[in-house]
C-alpha cells in the first residue's frame with residue numbers, strides 16, 4: 001500500500017539543493033518515493049486515496065524525517081564478541097591476534113544470529129542500508145547465512161565476500177586455522193555473485209568482493225578479485241592504511257605505501273571502497289580523488305584502537321567519496337549509525353578545529369556519502385524516483401529538550417536516540433520505536449546463548 005508521511009517538523013531531503021522542508025510530507029509507492037514537498041501542497045490524488053483507506057498515513061508531528069542512513073563497513077559476527085577482556089586495551093594487530101582463535105569456533109547458526117542482532121541495532125539507530133564484511137568461514141559457515149538473515153530483517157544489504165589466505169606460516173597475521181585456499185575463495189565468490197547479485201535500481205541485495213586486508217591475503221588474490229569484480233560489475237572492498245603498523249607492513253612486505261599498493265593492484269575506481277584510511281598520505285588522497293575511490297570512515301573504531309584521526313577534512317576538500325562505517329562490534333562495541341555521525345563530527349574537530357565538520361556535513365556523509373561509496377545513485381536522498389528508505393526521529397524526548405532552535409543539527413549534537421519510524425524499500429520496518437520484522441527479545445536471547453557457546457568452545461581449546 002502507498003505510504004504518506006506528513007506534518008514532519010522538518011523533512012531533510014539531501015536533494016541537489018539540500019532542501020529542508022518545514023511541515024514536510026513524502027509519498028512512497030512500491031519501492032520508490034513518488035512525491036516530496038510541504039504537507040499543505042500534498043496532491044489531491046494522495047489525499048483522496050488516504051481518505052478512501054487506499055494509502056497508509058503516518059503523522060510525523062514532532063519528528064525530523066530524513067533519508068535512511070548508510071553503513072559502509074561492519075563485521076556483524078563480532079556482535080558475539082563485544083568487550084572481550086583480552087581485547088579491550090590493544091591496538092589493531094594484537095587485538096586481532098587475541099580474537100582470531102575465538103572466531104575460529106563460529107558456526108553458521110552464529111553467523112545468522114549475529115547478523116540479525118547487528119541489523120536490529122542498526123535499524124533502530126536509523127540505518128536502512130548496510131554492508132557487512134564477513135571474512136571468516138569456519139565450521140561450514142557461508143555468506144549465505146548472513147544473506148538469509150538480512151532478508152528476514154528486511155534491510156538493504158551489500159554482502160561483502162571477505163577472505164583470508166595468508167596465514168602465520170606464510171608471514172601473514174591470522175593463524176593458519178582461519179585461512180582458506182585462494183582457488184576456493186574465488187570459486188565461492190563467483191558462485192555468490194551469480195546466485196545473488198542484483199544490479200537493478202532499488203536492489204535489496206548486492207554482492208561485493210572483499211579480501212580482508214593486505215596483511216591477510218596475497219597480491220594474486222587481490223588482483224584476481226579485481227578482475228572478477230570488473231567482469232561481473234560488482235564492487236570491491238577491503239581494509240587499508242588503518243594505522244602505523246599497517247603502513248609499515250605495506251612498506252616492508254611490498255615496498256609501497258598502501259595507496260601505491262592499491263593502485264598497483266587495480267584497486268582504485270568508483271567501484272572500490274577502502275575501510276579506515278586513517279594513514280592515507282597526500283599522494284594517496286589525490287589518487288583517491290582522481291579515481292573516485294571511496295573511504296569507509298569509522299571514527300569510533302579508530303578511537304577505540306587508537307589508530308588515529310583520519311584526514312576526512314582533507315579528503316572531502318579534495319573530492320574523495322567518504323561514507324561512514326560503525327565497523328565490527330569488537331572494535332566499536334556500540335553500532336549506532338547516528339552516533340557514528342556524531343563521532344565523525346567530533347573527531348574531525350579534535351584534529352582540525354571547530355570548523356572542521358558541521359552537523360549537516362556529518363549527516364550528508366552518513367547518507368549521500370555512503371550511497372556514493374557503495375556506488376549507488378538510488379539511495380541517500382528523499383526525492384521522486386529514489387528508493388523509499390526513510391527514517392524519522394521523535395524530537396519530544398529529554399535528549400532533544402531545548403534543541404528546537406535547530407532540530408536537524410540537534411540530531412548530531414545531542415545524544416543519539418532510537419528511531420521512531422523506519423521505512424525500507426517502502427515497507428515500514430520500525431513503528432513507534434518497535435522493530436516489526438523480527439521479535440527482538442527472541443533474537444537477543446538466541447544471540448546471548450550463542451555468544452556463551454562460542455566462548456565455552458574457545459576456552460575448551
Ligand SMILES: [Zn+2]
Nearest residue numbers: 239275327328
Ligand atoms: Zn573492519
